[in-house]
Amino acid sequence: xxxxxxxxxxxxxxxxxxxxxxxxxxxxxxxxxxxxxxxxxxxxxxxxxxxxxxxxxxxxxxxxxxxxxxxxxxxxxxxxxxxxxxxxxxxxxxxxxxxxxxxxxxxxxxxxxxxxxxxxxxxxxxxxxxxxxxxxxxxxxxxxxxxxxxxxxxxxxxxxxxxxxxxxxxxxxxxxxxxxxxxxxxxxxxxxxxxxxxxxxxxxxxxxxxxxxxxxxxxxxxxxxxxxxxxxxxxxxxxxxxxxxxxxx
Amino acid sequence: xxxxxxxxxxxxxxxxxxxxxxxxxxxxxxxxxxxxxxxxxxxxxxxxxxxxxxxxxxxxxxxxxxxxxxxxxxxxxxxxxxxxxxxxxxxxxxxxxxxxxxxxxxxxxxxxxxxxxxxxxxxxxxxxxxxxxxxxxxxxxxxxxxxxxxxxxxxxxxxxxxxxxxxxxxxxxxxxxxxxxxxxxxxxxxxxxxxxxxxxxxxxxxxxxxxxxxxxxxxxxxxxxxxxxxxxxxxxxxxxxxxxxxxxxxxxxxxxxxxxxxxxxxxxxxxxxxxxxxxxxxxxxxxxxxxxxxxxxxxxxxxxxxxxxxxxxxxxxxxxxxxxxxxxxxxxxxxxxxxxxxxxxxxxxxxxxxxxxxxxxxxxxxxxxxxxxxxxxxxxxxxxxxxxxxxxxxxxxxxxxxxxxxxxxxxxxxxxxxxxxxxxxxxxxxxxxxxxxxxxxxxxxxxxxxxxx
Ligand SMILES: Nc1ncnc2c1ncn2[C@@H]1O[C@H](COP(=O)(O)OP(=O)(O)OP(=O)(O)O)[C@@H](O)[C@H]1O
Ligand SMILES: [Mg+2]
Numbered sequence: 001x002x003x004x005x006x007x008x009x010x011x012x013x014x015x016x017x018x019x020x021x022x023x024x025x026x027x028x029x030x031x032x033x034x035x036x037x038x039x040x041x042x043x044x045x046x047x048x049x050x051x052x053x054x055x056x057x058x059x060x061x062x063x064x065x066x067x068x069x070x071x072x073x074x075x076x077x078x079x080x081x082x083x084x085x086x087x088x089x090x091x092x093x094x095x096x097x098x099x100x101x102x103x104x105x106x107x108x109x110x111x112x113x114x115x116x117x118x119x120x121x122x123x124x125x126x127x128x129x130x131x132x133x134x135x136x137x138x139x140x141x142x143x144x145x146x147x148x149x150x151x152x153x154x155x156x157x158x159x160x161x162x163x164x165x166x167x168x169x170x171x172x173x174x175x176x177x178x179x180x181x182x183x184x185x186x187x188x189x190x191x192x193x194x195x196x197x198x199x200x201x202x203x204x205x206x207x208x209x210x211x212x213x214x215x216x217x218x219x220x221x222x223x224x225x226x227x228x229x230x231x232x233x234x235x236x237x238x239x240x241x242x243x244x245x246x247x248x249x
Numbered sequence: 250x251x252x253x254x255x256x257x258x259x260x261x262x263x264x265x266x267x268x269x270x271x272x273x274x275x276x277x278x279x280x281x282x283x284x285x286x287x288x289x290x291x292x293x294x295x296x297x298x299x300x301x302x303x304x305x306x307x308x309x310x311x312x313x314x315x316x317x318x319x320x321x322x323x324x325x326x327x328x329x330x331x332x333x334x335x336x337x338x339x340x341x342x343x344x345x346x347x348x349x350x351x352x353x354x355x356x357x358x359x360x361x362x363x364x365x366x367x368x369x370x371x372x373x374x375x376x377x378x379x380x381x382x383x384x385x386x387x388x389x390x391x392x393x394x395x396x397x398x399x400x401x402x403x404x405x406x407x408x409x410x411x412x413x414x415x416x417x418x419x420x421x422x423x424x425x426x427x428x429x430x431x432x433x434x435x436x437x438x439x440x441x442x443x444x445x446x447x448x449x450x451x452x453x454x455x456x457x458x459x460x461x462x463x464x465x466x467x468x469x470x471x472x473x474x475x476x477x478x479x480x481x482x483x484x485x486x487x488x489x490x491x492x493x494x495x496x497x498x499x500x501x502x503x504x505x506x507x508x509x510x511x512x513x514x515x516x517x518x519x520x521x522x523x524x525x526x527x528x529x530x531x532x533x534x535x536x537x538x539x540x541x542x543x544x545x546x547x548x549x550x551x552x553x554x555x556x557x558x559x560x561x562x563x564x565x566x567x568x569x570x571x572x573x574x575x576x577x578x579x580x581x582x583x584x585x586x587x588x589x590x591x592x593x594x595x596x597x598x599x600x601x602x603x604x605x606x607x608x609x610x611x612x613x614x615x616x617x618x619x620x621x622x623x624x625x626x627x628x629x630x631x632x633x634x635x636x637x638x639x640x641x642x643x644x645x646x647x648x649x650x651x652x653x654x655x656x657x658x659x660x661x662x663x664x665x666x667x668x669x670x671x672x673x674x675x676x677x678x679x680x681x682x683x684x685x686x687x688x689x690x691x692x693x694x695x696x697x698x699x700x701x702x
Contacts, residue, residue, distance in 0.1 A: 048644075048648050049647070049648070050644050052640075071647070071653070072644060072647035073647045073648075073650055073651060073652050073653065073656075075648075076647070076648050076649060076650040077650045081648075082648050084645065084648075087645070088639075088641045088642050088645045090639075090642045090645065090646075090660070090663060091663060091666075091667070092662065092663025092664060092665075092666035092667060093646075093659050093660070093662075093663045097659075098646070098649070098651075098659075101650075101655070101659075102649040102650050102651060105650035105651055105652065105655075106650045109650070141663070142645075158649060162649070162650070
């Protein structure tokens, strides 16, 4: 589904990702862990098509296409979803308009008719229930005044609405209480499908009890310094990152 | 003040026009209008047409537009107007009582408004001043007559007609009155319009002004509106400026608010050439509240300048201003917000905000708050921002499948929405939302040549 080869990325002249290699097959769940500032969000943003980054080298192939050539909106329409670490508040843009436009843009791209008002409301109700999103929240502007946890739930709600093929969840677990964590994880698991893959970026092993990864990668100073099975997360929880330092160049 | 030769020549053009037509101006006009002319033209002469050197017109040089040659309409010229035609061109179609003014004059064929509440008078200033001078005499020129603004003085010197509305004490006018100001002429025309609105004690009314042009030619309108908001009265004044991009206007509004009155003024500027909106509010009675909103969307060489002046003359009043501008291409905007709190006006709340989005490097915005606070127990705030579209928000929308152009549109609409949402007439709010969206999509411009196709 996704192949990242020797991806090197800089921002404002500073190299952040220093040669990432990653292979994600359909149906797999990959966890990316690593200390603050190691480049996890940068990787997510680059995959989603944020423009301020400079690609120094490497390539990203998504479903046989060169992903880096596509606009952010086309990537999203093709099924790449980024759950933001810090979802932005957009006062004045009503949630409902936003979600409706979003869903219908994706449908248009797939050659489908826009949803009727009834279909849309039904879908929205269903998906809100899935993530226990407070009904009132969709009456507000996008993320405006949402609590930290509500913003994260809202990301998963949007993911449920769009049913992406490749979901990149950037610290969707931080700021969530235990119940919310379970709800969000259930939401992610409910979307699990042999054709869909997930990248979860997290600092905490506890999330991985709910969303069980096939692989865990450690991103350290812009490089993946270790990849292993889910047991690696436990080891990291115990030992921290220091012992991995000598794995880097 | 020393005047340059050109400036003298330009100003003389107007004083000469005045003296040459003095009898025409007086003829048929009430003495209430005529008695101020001489004083006014002298005031005008002292300063002349303001150029850049005039502190109050620093960002808008009026010499450029006043220097063009226009035909002056010093008497009523019968023109036929098909209202349906105007409505086809994006004048908001609402459930309102409609009154039409053409080139500054009350349209002779306006249908009488028969269903107005008892005692309410809506009509031509010229006519009411002649026929019911008692309704006019205590108000006309009370706020504008002593203005030191030369353009207001010029208006007073030439004023003959305009929109008039009187709402007696205790009367509620449910249906909004929609005043359509049409400019219609085959060649460049200069119009003078004088409006007067009086809302009695504890009365309520809503007036919607729609400024519109029917021909793609140069226009210049010098409009002055005096508004009296009586004790406990609630008055909404909405203005939609959507003229062709060669049409220029100076619109000066003077509000006087008595105790406990509530005023809402909201101006949406869509199309137009050079537009200067002067808005002066005098808080004359305690616990009065004024909410003043403005938004403009400009491109090409449009120039929009809003100048507000809030005079807190008594304690315990509230004024709140939010002005927003979206500037594209080579357009220029300006906002000057003057707030004066006099020494005894304690417990004044005066807020002001001006937010601007520049879409290109060549668009320009000048913003200048001027707070003069002479009282010590007041709450005042002001803030101005000039920025670009929020890139983080743009990326968020795009990452959710929304194309870049649509995402930008959403964000600009959202930016304007803070102003739009304060419109207290729901269908008007929806209509303005639509107009703003159309304006941002560049779909409103078609309308300017509508009489040709
Ligand atoms: N716009 C920017 N300008 C300069 N440096 C940046 C910019 N964006 C990110 N960086 C830097 O890139 C590095 C990686 O940031 P990134 O957000 O990818 O880290 P992260 O692994 O997601 O960290 P965290 O765990 O704290 O979320 C950091 O050192 C950060 O300061
Ligand atoms: Mg991060």
